[in-house]
Amino acid sequence: MNSGVVLVTGASKGLGRGIARAFGSKGFTVYITGRSQAELTAAAAEVTELGGRGIAHVCDHENDSAVEQLFNExxxxxxxxxxxxxxAAAVHAQDLSKPGAYWQKPLHLVDMINVGLRSNYVAAYHATPLLIETGGSLMVHISFYGAVSYFHGPAYGAAKAGTDKMNFDMACDLAESDVAxxxxxxxxxxxxxLKNLPEEHLTEELKARLMHFESPEFTGQIIERLWRDPERLNYSGxxxxxxxxxxxxxxxxxDGKQPVSYREVWGAPENRFIKPKTFV
Known part of the structure; x- marks a missing residue:
């Protein structure tokens, strides 16, 4: 199986780490970024153990120069x-889930617009020339239902809604390329x-809910299959x-389960952006 080179930002833990493992199992060279050298080293080792080549790169995605250096390397x-x-995203999970309105929560929740939306733009800015040169390439921006429904408040919603619109506009600019x-x-x-929570923290209700959660590797499998799809450009934007x-x-x-869509609960990513025929 011919495998390629992938960069997963914010992959020292959580979803990103699972995505990196999924690509490792497919034999990819996987660059992973984060701010903790110890966590990145462990994540890269997992990628390599699964048959890929894990490369850890400490990178603060608030630092534009560091991001540029990453792509140079x-x-x-x-x-x-x-x-x-x-x-990569500055998700302050404990504060996000606290009750209260946005002005009653810590101001640092707005960091997600910087590391989560702006940082996506900066990474894409530096990645795109190399993606175009490589050809047959794919750029994926992790978003969520919070783009169209209330979820964790306006900072989270703005970051996700902005990500979807940014993705659409980037696809417009990439229309003549072989990059989706x-x-x-x-x-x-x-x-x-979550998997490593102590047993005493797991109520029966929580156990029942966690059964329906997706593994982080699941998202990685989908991205890899989308990249191989000869019709992938039809998904662009x-x-x-x-x-x-x-x-x-x-x-x-x-585990063999088929994760469910939450479009009936939280909304759906319908085509809500317009590609203009002319510019005024």
């Missing part, structure tokens, strides 16, 4: 980039942290629910 060391997965740009909406993720793409591709989660 990818170009120098690998000479190509097949897939960019924009996953897609926003993906995973479901609720059974991260390593749109946002898609991972569970729905999985059904289309015949992909089940690692």
């Amino acid at each position: 990818i170009r120098s060391n690998s000479g190509r980039l097949d897939i960019l997965v924009n996953n 740009s897609v926003a993906l909406w995973p479901g609720l993720i059974l991260s390593d942290e 749109s946002a898609h629910v991972c569970a729905e793409l999985a059904q289309r591709y015949g992909i089940a989660d690692s």
